[in-house]
Amino acid sequence: MPDFLKEYFLGLADGLQSTLKTPDAYLNKVALTAVILLLGILLYVLLKKMISGSVKDYKKRLQLHSRTKQVVATLATIAVLFIWVQAINVLILLALLFGVIAIFMVRGLTNNIIGYFVIKYRKYFEIGHxxxxxxxxxxxxxxxxxxxxxxxxxxxxxxxxxxxxxxxxxxxxxxxxxxxxxGVANSFVWHELKYVLSFDSDWQTAEKIMTEAGDTYFEETVLQELKENKGHELSEQAALRPVSSIDTNDAGVVLTLRYLVDYQHGTSVKTGLQRKILPQLNAHPNIEFAIVEVKVFQG
The missing domain is CATH 2.30.30 (SH3 type barrels.)
Structure with a gap:
């Protein structure tokens, strides 16, 4: 802290301490403080009633109540400072307070501007990503x-x-x-489809249906988009193809299809795959979806 600020705050502390040592002055200031706080409360209640009576919109009324409370509290605080501290000191304290607020505001604005240049010129991300x-x-x-x-x-x-x-x-x-x-260097992400079949279902056939639908989607959609996008290497097609996996849980056999999809078309692609796979699963006599039991407890 600069020396002039240290001297100022030390002088301010000495002034407050001398006030506390003078009973009459101390009591007068306490009484005036109480009066100002009481007047502030009465003023806020009066203004609140006026706003409630004249403003019908509930949201706007709450906003006005909040702003009124802030204004009255600020005025009361300044008045109390004038009682306990010399007027010149009050002005200095307010100037310091506004200066600190301004520094924080400028600091936040500066960080946002720096962030803008980082985003734009280092291509952190772009519109559409x-x-x-x-x-x-x-x-x-x-x-x-x-x-x-x-x-x-x-x-x-x-x-x-x-x-x-x-x-x-x-x-x-x-x-x-x-x-x-x-969507910066690669617009494709991995999505999953899951089906839970009963344990006695023909899950091998179900897996084949699911895998064939995934492969067809890859050949007709993903592969074509990869060929058009020179930023993707086609030499690793095997790693990009849909992958199926099998697991079990308490309900039955869990079949999962993991596939690549453009992040902007995730929902439409998932819907298209479901429309291809579900009718085939439902039409097969030996494929049944697992039934999840829901137990209802009555108290």
Whole structure:
């Protein structure tokens, strides 16, 4: 802390201490403080009643109540400071307070601007890319000098559809949080389909149906997109093809199909695969889906 600030605060402390040592002055200031606080409460109650009587909209009324409370509290605090501290000291304290607030505001603005240049010129992500941060998933629709706008995806929905909500995040968040970015170098992600069959089902045939549907989708859709996108290597097709796996749980045999999909078409691709696979599974006489028992306890 600079020397002039140390001297100022030491002088301020000495002044307060001398006030406490003078009983009459101390009691007068306590009485005046109580009067100001009481007047502040009465003023807030009066203004609150006036707002309640004149403003019908509930949301707007709550906002006005909150702002009124803040204004009255600020005025009361300044008045109390004038009682306990000399006027010049009050002005200095307020100037210091506003200076600290301004520094924090400028600091936040500076971090957002730096974040903007990092995002834009290092191509951290671009408009159209899908990112996930703190459990929020969305498609980037705008990048300004202070914030990033996302069109929220999923948001409690079971599919990867847009919710219609727009979320604004400060650019500085890239320095504070880990971000999962989809669509920068690779627009493909892995999705899964799962089916639970009874233990006595013909799961071998079910697996064949599921695998054939996945391979057809890969050949007709994914492979064509990979050929058009020069950023993908076709030499590793085996690693990119759909993969099926088998497991069991208490309900039955679990069949899983893991497949690549463009992150923007996850829901439509999943629906298309389901329309191909489900009719074939339902039509086979030896394939039955497991029945999950739900036990209801009555108290």
């Amino acid at each position: 899908r990112i996930e941060i703190n459990g929020i998933i969305g498609d980037v629709i705008d990048i300004s000098s202070t914030n990033v706008k996302l069109l929220e995806v999923r948001g409690g929905l079971s599919s990867d559809a847009n919710t219609g909500r727009i979320i604004k995040l400060p650019n500085s968040i890239i320095f504070d949080e880990s971000i999962k970015i989809i």
